[in-house]
Each structure stands twice: as structure tokens, then as C-alpha cells.
Amino acid sequence: MNCEVIAVGTELLLGQIVDTNSSWIGEQLALAGIDSHYQTKVGDNWSRIEEAVRQGLERSDALIMCGGLGPTQDDITRDVIASVVGSELVLDETIAQRIRAMFKSRGRDMPENNLRQAMVPEGARPIPQQPGTAPGLIVPVSSDSGQQKVIYAVPGVPYEMKEMMSGTVIPDLQQRAGLSSVIESRVLRTWGQSESGLAELLGTRINELETSGNPTLAFLASGVEGIKVRITAKAATSSEVALILDSEEEHLRQLLGDLVFAVDEHNMESTVLGILAERGLRLGVIETTTAGFITHRLGTAPSGTQAFSGGVTARGPGILSYLLRGDPAAVQPEEAALQLARVARGILVSDVGLATTAIEDPSQGTEDQPFGTAWLAVSMEGFETVEQVKLPGDLERIRQFSAISLLNLLRLHLEGRR
Amino acid sequence: MNCEVIAVGTELLLGQIVDTNSSWIGEQLALAGIDSHYQTKVGDNWSRIEEAVRQGLERSDALIMCGGLGPTQDDITRDVIASVVGSELVLDETIAQRIRAMFKSRGRDMPENNLRQAMVPEGARPIPQQPGTAPGLIVPVSSDSGQQKVIYAVPGVPYEMKEMMSGTVIPDLQQRAGLSSVIESRVLRTWGQSESGLAELLGTRINELETSGNPTLAFLASGVEGIKVRITAKAATSSEVALILDSEEEHLRQLLGDLVFAVDEHNMESTVLGILAERGLRLGVIETTTAGFITHRLGTAPSGTQAFSGGVTARGPGILSYLLRGDPAAVQPEEAALQLARVARGILVSDVGLATTAIEDPSQGTEDQPFGTAWLAVSMEGFETVEQVKLPGDLERIRQFSAISLLNLLRLHLEGRR
Numbered sequence: 001m002n003c004e005v006i007a008v009g010t011e012l013l014l015g016q017i018v019d020t021n022s023s024w025i026g027e028q029l030a031l032a033g034i035d036s037h038y039q040t041k042v043g044d045n046w047s048r049i050e051e052a053v054r055q056g057l058e059r060s061d062a063l064i065m066c067g068g069l070g071p072t073q074d075d076i077t078r079d080v081i082a083s084v085v086g087s088e089l090v091l092d093e094t095i096a097q098r099i100r101a102m103f104k105s106r107g108r109d110m111p112e113n114n115l116r117q118a119m120v121p122e123g124a125r126p127i128p129q130q131p132g133t134a135p136g137l138i139v140p141v142s143s144d145s146g147q148q149k150v151i152y153a154v155p156g157v158p159y160e161m162k163e164m165m166s167g168t169v170i171p172d173l174q175q176r177a178g179l180s181s182v183i184e185s186r187v188l189r190t191w192g193q194s195e196s197g198l199a200e201l202l203g204t205r206i207n208e209l210e211t212s213g214n215p216t217l218a219f220l221a222s223g224v225e226g227i228k229v230r231i232t233a234k235a236a237t238s239s240e241v242a243l244i245l246d247s248e249e250e251h252l253r254q255l256l257g258d259l260v261f262a263v264d265e266h267n268m269e270s271t272v273l274g275i276l277a278e279r280g281l282r283l284g285v286i287e288t289t290t291a292g293f294i295t296h297r298l299g300t301a302p303s304g305t306q307a308f309s310g311g312v313t314a315r316g317p318g319i320l321s322y323l324l325r326g327d328p329a330a331v332q333p334e335e336a337a338l339q340l341a342r343v344a345r346g347i348l349v350s351d352v353g354l355a356t357t358a359i360e361d362p363s364q365g366t367e368d369q370p371f372g373t374a375w376l377a378v379s380m381e382g383f384e385t386v387e388q389v390k391l392p393g394d395l396e397r398i399r400q401f402s403a404i405s406l407l408n409l410l411r412l413h414l415e416g417r418r
Numbered sequence: 419m420n421c422e423v424i425a426v427g428t429e430l431l432l433g434q435i436v437d438t439n440s441s442w443i444g445e446q447l448a449l450a451g452i453d454s455h456y457q458t459k460v461g462d463n464w465s466r467i468e469e470a471v472r473q474g475l476e477r478s479d480a481l482i483m484c485g486g487l488g489p490t491q492d493d494i495t496r497d498v499i500a501s502v503v504g505s506e507l508v509l510d511e512t513i514a515q516r517i518r519a520m521f522k523s524r525g526r527d528m529p530e531n532n533l534r535q536a537m538v539p540e541g542a543r544p545i546p547q548q549p550g551t552a553p554g555l556i557v558p559v560s561s562d563s564g565q566q567k568v569i570y571a572v573p574g575v576p577y578e579m580k581e582m583m584s585g586t587v588i589p590d591l592q593q594r595a596g597l598s599s600v601i602e603s604r605v606l607r608t609w610g611q612s613e614s615g616l617a618e619l620l621g622t623r624i625n626e627l628e629t630s631g632n633p634t635l636a637f638l639a640s641g642v643e644g645i646k647v648r649i650t651a652k653a654a655t656s657s658e659v660a661l662i663l664d665s666e667e668e669h670l671r672q673l674l675g676d677l678v679f680a681v682d683e684h685n686m687e688s689t690v691l692g693i694l695a696e697r698g699l700r701l702g703v704i705e706t707t708t709a710g711f712i713t714h715r716l717g718t719a720p721s722g723t724q725a726f727s728g729g730v731t732a733r734g735p736g737i738l739s740y741l742l743r744g745d746p747a748a749v750q751p752e753e754a755a756l757q758l759a760r761v762a763r764g765i766l767v768s769d770v771g772l773a774t775t776a777i778e779d780p781s782q783g784t785e786d787q788p789f790g791t792a793w794l795a796v797s798m799e800g801f802e803t804v805e806q807v808k809l810p811g812d813l814e815r816i817r818q819f820s821a822i823s824l825l826n827l828l829r830l831h832l833e834g835r836r
Contacts, residue, residue, distance in 0.1 A: 013454055015445030016639055018438050022459070027433030036431055037466055041440070041457040048455055055473075222434055282734055291717025292710045295731045299709025300817075309734030313713045316700055316727030318767025349736025399718075 001177035002035035004060040006052050008068035008077055009156060010043035021066050021161055030220060031185055031230045032170050034177065044068060049080045053151070057084070057141060061149055062173060064165075067156030069134040071114045077153050078137070082121035085141050085151070089119040095126050095135045102133055129167040132157055136164040138172065150176065183234045186245045188252060190259040191226040191268065191408050195219055198227060201255055215248050224400040225267065229256075258417040261408065268407045269297050273304025275414045276352065281380075282309040284348025286323065286340040289358040289374070289395075291315065294403045309350040314340075323347075333357040333369075337377035338386045345379060352380040354410060356402045360395060374402040378410050385409070419595035420453035422478040424470050426486035426495055427574060428461035439484050439579055448638060449603055449648045450588045452595065462486060467498045471569070475502070475559060479567055480591060482583075485574030487552040489532045495571050496555070500539035503559050503569070507537040513544050513553045520551055547585040550575055554582040556590065568594065601652045604663045606670060608677040609644040609686065609826050613637055616645060619673055633666050642818040643685065647674075676835040679826065686825045687715050691722025693832045694770065699798075700727040702766025704741065704758040707776040707792070707813075709733065712821045727768040732758075741765075751775040751787075755795035756804045763797060770798040772828060774820045778813060792820040796828050803827070 005022050012019045022039045029036045038060070042052045049068070056063040068077030082089045096118035103110040120126065120137055127136030134155035141149040152169045154161045174183040190198065198219060199206070206217055215233035222228055229252065233244035253260055262271045276283055285294050295311030314320045320328040323343050324336060331339070337357045344353030358374035365371040370390070377386040387409060391401045423440050430437045440457045447454045456478070460470045467486070474481045486495030500507045514536035521528040538544065538555055545554030552573035559567040570587045572579045592601040608616065616637060617624070624635055633651035640646055647670065651662035671678055680689045694701055703712050713729030732738045738746040741761050742754060749757070755775045762771030776792035783789040788808070795804040805827060809819045 012441070013444050013457060014448045014638065015441040015443070016641065018436060018441045020436050023430070023433040023436045025433070026431050030432045037461060037463070038470075039431060039459040043455060045455070052456075220432065220434065282736070284734075284737070292714030292729060292731075293718075295729075296710030296714045299731055299733055300711075300814075305733065310737045311710060311713075311731045313710075313717055313729045313731075315717055315723065316702075316767060318700070319702070319728045319765075322765075322767060347737075347740075349734060349740060396718075 001061050001173065002037055003029055003062035003064060003173060004036060004038040004040070004056050005029075006049075006056060006063060006065045007039070007041045007156075008044065008049060008065060009041075010045075012041045012067075013043050021156060021158060024158070024162065025064055025066065025165060027220070027222075028165055028170055029173075031187065031218070031228075031232075032174055032183075033216070033218070033232055034170075034173050044074045044076065046076055046080060049076065050084060053080060053084045057143065057149055057151075061147075062176070063149075063151045064169060065151060065153045066161055069117065069136070069153060069155045071111070071116050071133070075116070078116075078119060078121065081124075081137070081139055081151055081153060085121055085123075085139060087121040087123055090122050091115070092118050092120045092126055092135075095120070095130075098130055098135070099133050127152075127154070127164045127168045129163045130160075131163050132160040134160060136160075136168070138168070148176075181234045181236055182238050182241050183232060184238070184241045184245065185230050185232045186249060187264050188229045188231070188249065188256070188260045189226050189262040189264075189266070190229060190256060191261050191404065192259050193227070195221050195227055198229065198256070198259075201259075202229075202252070205251065205255060215244055217252075224397075224404050226261070226404070229260075258412055258415065261411055265302065267302065268404055268411070269301035270303045272407050272411050272414070273298065273301055273307045275411070276307040277304050279414075281307065281352055282350040283307055283352045283354065284309045284344040284350035285311040285354040286344045286348075287311060287313045287356060288315070288320070288336075288340075289360040290356055290399045290403055293399050294354070294356070294406065297403060309348045312344070312348065333359070333373075334375050334386055334388065337375035338379065338384065341377035341379035341384070341386075352378070352410065354378055354406055356406050358391075358398060358402060360398065372398050374398065374405075376402065376406040376409050378406075378413060383413055385413070419479050419591065420455055421447055421480040421482060421591060422454060422456040422458070422474050423447075424467075424474060424481060424483045425457070425459045425574075426462065426467060426483060427459075428463075430459045430485075431461050439574060439576060442576070442580065443482055443484065443583060445638065445640075446583055446588055447591075449605065449636070449646070450592055450601075451634070451636065451650060452588075452591050462492045462494065464494055464498060467494065468502060471498060471502045475561065475567055475569075479565075480594070481567075481569045482587060483569060483571045484579060487535065487554075487571060487573045489529070489535050489551070493534070496534075496537060496539065499542075499555070499557055499569055499571060503539055503541075503557060505539035505541055508540050509533070510536050510538045510544055510553075513538070513548075516548055516553070517551050545570075545572070545582045545586045547581045548578075549581050550578045552578060554578075554586070556586070566594075599652045599654055600656050600659050601650060602656070602659045602663065603648050603650045604667060605682050606647045606649070606667065606674070606678045607644050607680040607682075607684070607686075608647060608674060609679050609822065610677050611645070613639050613645055616647065616674070616677075619677075620647075620670070623669065623673060633662055635670075642815075642822050644679070644822070647678075676830055676833065679829055683720065685720065686822055686829070687719035688721045690825050690829050690832070691716065691719055691725045693829070694725040695722045699770055700725055700768040701770045701772065702727045702762040702768035703729040703772040704762045704766075705729060705731045705774060706733070706738070706754075706758075707778040708774055708817045708821055711817050712772070712774070712824065715821060727766045730762070730765065751777070751791075752793050752804055752806065755793035756797065756802065759795035759797035759802070759804075770796070770828065772796055772824055774824050776809075776816060776820060778816065790816050792816065792823075794820065794824040794827050796824075796831060798831075801831055803831070 340355035758773035
């Protein structure tokens with residue numbers, strides 16, 4: 001089973017919007033164990049969309065088309081699909097009712113052209129999830145060779161697309177992949193080991209699972225988001241699958257220890273903030289080199305932000321002198337980091353203070369402390385630490401990696417691992 | 419002349435890296451007036467890359483291939499191009515010397531497999547710019563119909579790719595588009611008007627230019643980066659082109675007035691920070707809803723960051739009470755914004771204070787001040803203001819638009835426009 005992705009929209013070709021949808025879909029397909037060899041962007045142009053769909057149906061078993069499902073004349077994904085599969089567009093009353101109800105709930109009348117969105121190619125099924133006005137579609141296709149293929153149409157609005165992908169498209173694809181049983185995945189998110197290091201830690205287990213074939217394991221390196229370990233299990237029912245996933249997760253956690261920081265969609269920020277929120281603790285951060293990156297990640301975490309008190313970014317000498325109670329040039333970066341973490345607790349009215357400093361100017365580096373050396377500091381009741389790390393890459397990557405490493409340091413302490 | 423983009427790399431399909439390169443290239447092509455109808459991502463797989471190249475050469479005049487030029491066995495872009503155009507790979511001594519020199523300057527011996535990068539299809543020319551070890555290529559292709567086509571190969575590392583695109587690929591494409599004279603563009607970046615509003619302001623001038631044909635104008639909406647107005651001029655020499663661009667820029671600035679905030683690669687942050695740096699003023703910001711977004715943009719601006727003193731992000735009630743000198747719930751958001759802008763000058767040791775507040779919780783909205791209402795405040799010697807704006811979209815867009823609107827408000831004052 002292989003599935004390709006066609007993103008529809010002239011604004012994508014013009015670079016007005018970066019196509020993060022295809023990247024997200026690509027990752028979900030990889031995690032679900034479905035091959036994807038091509039991703040194409042095409043403008044709102046009938047003949048070029050049609051060409052992309054025909055070619056996709058020739059070389060792949062399934063297509064995911066993202067975008068072009070809105071109510072305007074530009075939105076022609078539905079129409080092109082109907083033309084390619086040789087079906088008429090017919091009004092789907094279920095979808096029409098949903099759209100009418102949505103307008104009514106906002107106290108507005110539905111413009112007639114919104115009914116365009118309820119037109120579906122004959123034989124197509126609507127995707128049950130419909131968080132916005134645009135409906136998603138599952139369109140079965142009988143190819144010339146008699147092979148059953150499928151086109152999924154999902155909206156370009158990211159949260160609408162994601163809900164349909166997770167709720168319908170991925171499970172449907174897994175079922176079509178010849179797997180009539182229930183298949184589900186769980187992702188353990190790790191930080192602190194390379195991919196080859198993880199493979200070594202899990203070597204024996206990977207060999208055992210290769211023999212049994214259920215569950216399976218896969219790795220996915222995701223930069224500053226760490227390396228993801230996906231467990232995929234199948235069984236007759238969802239609850240049996242959950243039992244397999246639970247047991248494998250426990251097994252892997254024993255092997256991986258404190259490398260696992262979160263599961264599925266949780267990230268490092270929401271993990272740390274979640275632990276703090278449970279304990280009624282508040283977090284403050286003072287940044288220098290990272291220039292607001294840590295504050296912004298904590299302030300926009302998917303959950304737990306109630307535990308985030310705030311952040312200070314100090315770039316000018318005045319504010320640095322104030323925070324360090326003296327001349328910044330006279331303080332070693334290691335001392336400075338610890339001092340800033342302490343000060344963060346006071347001025348940000350919080351129980352836990354974090355801070356980083358770094359050699360961010362190549363001309364200031366020394367042999368012992370080259371460009372990219374960073375100091376990570378934590379201060380809270382009964383615990384204080386400052387760690388020195390050497391980070392690779394340019395300033396942007398140094399910022400990202402010191403942010404995530406600092407949050408990981410706090411996590412390890414909160415979990416009693418350090 | 420139309421040009422398609424093929425991004426090569428399995429990591430792109432797996433979603434480990436978001437393909438921002440293709441978006442950037444798409445924008446540059448649009449700004450240069452070159453049509454681009456397709457963008458494809460394909461993995462590091464010989465037959466699939468080859469298929470994409472063959473198809474691209476059928477339907478387009480030019481291909482830009484991005485990625486797969488590194489020294490490892492996975493990097494096969496060079497090899498596939500040679501195979502498709504029916505050329506042998508030969509060692510290019512110029513490139514080999516460059517790579518050897520680059521290793522020598524870092525005090526390292528060059529591993530032999532790096533010479534792979536100096537192999538080019540016979541008949542191809544290296545791109546003069548080569549900021550990293552990966553060389554870029556211009557490969558002329560004679561199609562069956564006798565038409566001259568071209569493949570450009572550029573590395574996937576963004577700064578290397580960008581330097582080659584701007585320095586060679588875009589000018590070369592423009593020349594091939596039948597334009598033997600020098601063609602250059604300048605982009606005026608605007609904030610504060612819709613695309614149709616700009617078209618109205620420039621209507622007469624657009625009509626005049628349509629008759630003369632030189633220079634030409636084009637609009638490009640870029641979300642939170644504003645709307646770009648591109649002037650493209652041609653002439654026999656580069657200095658003549660510069661004269662045309664200067665004169666047209668002056669003309670448009672008269673029509674657009676304070677809507678123009680920057681030129682070319684400058685953004686709103688570097689514009690504002692640049693003015694402040696010139697006057698020896700320092701800037702501090704206090705954020706609430708924007709949660710570190712403004713601080714991070716100012717702290718990582720392409721230039722002028724020496725004028726940025728720092729930022730405070732206040733999310734918890736403790737830090738907010740401290741900054742507002744009282745109960746945050748008792749202060750109207752308008753007053754709060756102004757108060758925070760004043761406080762920013764003191765605590766961040768700066769001459770100019772900025773702050774925003776907003777209705778960020780839909781349940782807190784009222785009819786007069788619904789979700790998305792934001793207050794933008796500036797405080798500096800001799801000037802204080804707070805403005806209320808109503809911003810569309812979700813929380814992420816409200817954050818982005820209040821950040822840019824606030825910086826624009828300060829710019830207008832600094833330029834003496836308000």
C-alpha cells in the first residue's frame with residue numbers, strides 16, 4: 001500500500017503559505033507504516049489538478065488531496081475528482097444539513113453557494129469528522145486493471161485536516177493495507193540519545209519483535225523534537241490493541257529509562273508544565289542567547305500553560321547588569337546562568353527558575369569554550385544545578401537545542417531522575 | 419517560460435523536515451515574473467527522481483532540483499541528471515580545487531568521497547556561488563523537439579541554495595525568458611492596506627506602466643510579512659536598471675506614503691530596530707497574549723538587534739500584579755497596555771517601551787470587545803499612545819498580527835508620520 005499526497009492551492013506555489021500540511025501527513029503515513037513516495041503541489045487549475053490525480057492513480061494505491069474544498073469557484077477539487085472517476089456530482093443531504101446547522105448556530109443564513117460544499121461525486125462517502133464547513137470525502141476508484149484504489153479529499157485548514165486524517169483516513173488506509181484487524185500506534189518521544197544509540201539499547205527487543213511481528217517498532221528522527229519510537233500493534237479489537245501497546249510501552253520504558261519524555265502529541269514543554277501544574281508550582285525563565293525562544297515555546301505549549309508565570313529576555317547591558325547585580329562582563333557565563341535562574345524565581349514570582357547563557361559570538365569562543373558552548377541552569381527549593389553543554393550547528397540550532405536541553409534537565413529532576 | 423521545482427530527500431516525505439525551500443523558491447520565481455505550475459517532493463530513490471525529472475522536462479521549460487548534492491552514496495541528484503540528459507560524469511577541476519581549499523582552510527584533509535561532489539555531467543557549468551562544499555550546476559538540455567531547456571541543481575542547505583538562486587538561477591532564467599538585457603527587481607514591503615486597496619492607490623500608475631512595459635509592477639500577499647510590491651526593470655546595463663528602480667521607487671513611495679516600511683530582505687523588526695539604533699535608543703517590550711512572539715522576533719531580527727534591550731512575557735497573575743502595581747483583574751486591558759509600556763522602559767532599562775494586551779479567551783469577549791480585540795501601546799519621551807484593533811483568525815494569527823501592528827505603530831511615530 002502506498003499513498004501519495006497532492007496539495008492544491010496557487011498560494012502554495014507562490015510561497016505565500018508554507019505547505020506544512022504535506023509534511024504532517026507524510027509523518028503520519030510513516031508512523032502508520034504506509035509508504036509515501038511522492039508529494040506534489042499544484043495550483044487551482046483544472047487541467048493541472050486533473051493531470052496530477054490521473055498520474056497519482058497510475059503509480060499509487062491511494063491519494064490524499066489536501067485543499068480546494070471551500071465554497072468558492074476557485075475550489076474545484078470535488079469537481080476534478082468527479083470528472084476523473086467519471087461520476088456525477090450529487091447533493092449529499094447529510095452534509096447539506098451539517099452546513100446549514102453550522103451557519104444557524106452562528107446566527108447567520110447560509111449563502112446558497114455554500115451548498116457547493118455538499119456536492120459529492122456519486123459513490124463517495126463523506127468523512128464523519130467535520131470540524132469546519134468543508135466536508136472531507138472518501139472516493140473509491142476502480143482502476144482499469146480492476147484494482148480498488150481510493151482518493152481522500154481533506155480541507156487545507158490544518159486542524160480540520162488533522163482531525164479527518166487521524167479519525168478516518170489513517171485507519172481506513174491501514175484497513176485497506178490488507179489488515180482487517182484493528183491497528184493502532186503509540187509514539188514514545190525520546191531526548192538524549194542518537195538514533196543509533198536507541199537502536200543499540202533496543203537491539204535485543206527489536207530482534208524478538210521481528211520474529212513475532214506484532215507489535216512492530218520504528219524510529220523517526222525529528223530534530224529539536226527528539227527521536228520518536230513508534231509502537232504499532234494489531235489485534236481483533238481496540239481494547240486488545242491497547243493491552244499490547246500498554247505492555248510494550250512498559251517494556252520499552254524499562255529499556256529506555258529517562259530518555260522517554262512524552263507520549264504521542266505531548267511535547268517537552270507540555271510535559272514539564274504538566275508536572276509543575278500537578279504540583280501547584282509555577283515556572284519562570286530568564287533568557288539571553290535564546291532570545292525569547294524558550295518563553296515563546298512555554299507560552300504557547302499545547303497544555304499546562306497555567307504553570308507558566310513568564311519570561312524575561314535580557315539582551316541589553318542595562319537589563320543584564322540589573323539582573324546580575326553588577327557588570328555582566330565580570331561574571332563567568334556559568335555563574336551568570338545560575339544567578340539568572342535564581343533571580344527568575346523572584347522577579348517572575350515563581351517557584352522554579354530556569355536560565356541559559358551561551359557563547360553566541362564566534363569571536364568570543366576559546367578552545368575550551370568554543371562557539372556553541374551553553375550553560376543550562378535550574379533553581380528551585382532544595383535543588384540547584386548548572387550544566388555545560390556543547391551544541392553543534394548555527395545560532396538558530398544552538399538556540400533550539402539549548403531550549404530543549406534545559407527543559408529536559410528540569411524534567412529529569414522533577415521525575416526524580418537527577 | 420515556466421519552471422518547476424523538484425525537492426529531493428526522503429526526510430522531506432517523512433515530514434522530518436518541512437520543505438520551506440520550495441516555498442521560498444516559489445516566491446522568488448513569482449517575484450521574478452516566471453511561472454511555476456508544479457512543485458514535487460521525491461525521496462532519495464533513483465527511479466523516482468528520474469521519473470520526476472523526465473516528466474518535468476516534458477511539461478516545463480526549466481527545472482530547479484533542490485537537494486541530493488552532498489558527498490554520500492545517498493546523494494544521487496548529479497548522477498540521475500547525467501543519466502537523463504545522456505552525459506558522462508566528469509571531474510570538474512575548478513570545483514575539486516574549491517572543495518580541497520575549503521577543507522584545508524579548516525585544517526582538515528579532504529576525504530576522497532568528497533570528490534564525488536566535483537563530478538558534473540559533461541556540458542554542465544558550475545554555479546559561481548558556492549558558500550558550502552556542495553556545488554550548484556546549470557545543465558543545458560536539448561529536448562527531442564530541439565527546444566533548449568535547462569536543469570539547475572542547488573543544495574538543500576537553505577543559505578547555500580538562496581545564494582545560488584539569487585546570484586545565478588533567477589538572473590539566468592530571466593535571460594532565457596528571452597530577455598538579453600539586465601533585469602533586476604526591488605521589493606517594497608507594505609503594511610496597512612489590502613491587496614485591492616494597494617491596486618486602487620496604484621491604479622493610474624499600473625495603467626501607465628502597462629503601456630510602457632518597463633518597469634513592471636506585481637503584488638505578492640505574504641501574510642504577517644505584509645504585501646510586497648515588486649518593481650522589475652530592464653536595461654542594457656546594471657547601472658541603468660538601478661536608475662529606473664530608484665526613480666520608480668520614489669514615485670511609488672509618493673503614492674503609497676507611510677504604507678512602505680522596508681525594501682527587499684528587511685523586515686518590520688529590522689526596520690524599527692535600525693531607526694532606533696541610529697538614534698542611540700533602546701527598546702524594551704512587555705508581552706501578555708503574544709507570549710514571547712514579539713521578543714523572539716526582535717531578538718532574532720536580521721539587523722539592528724543592538725537596539726533591543728529585552729522583553730518580559732507576563733502570563734502568571736503574580737508577575738502581572740507586580741508589573742501593574744495592583745490586581746490585574748481590576749485594570750481595563752487598554753489601561754493595562756499603556757501601563758506595561760511605561761513599566762517596560764524602567765525595568766528593561768530602555769528609552770522606548772512597547773506592550774500589548776488582548777481578549778484571548780473567547781469566553782471573556784463582549785459584543786464591543788470580542789475575541790481578537792487587542793491593544794497596542796507605545797511609551798517614549800514626548801510620546802505615548804494606545805490603540806485598539808480588532809484582529810481576525812485564531813489565537814496564533816492574533817499573536818502574529820498584534821506583533822506586527824504594534825511594531826508598525828512605533829515605526830510610524832519614529833518616521834514622524836503619527
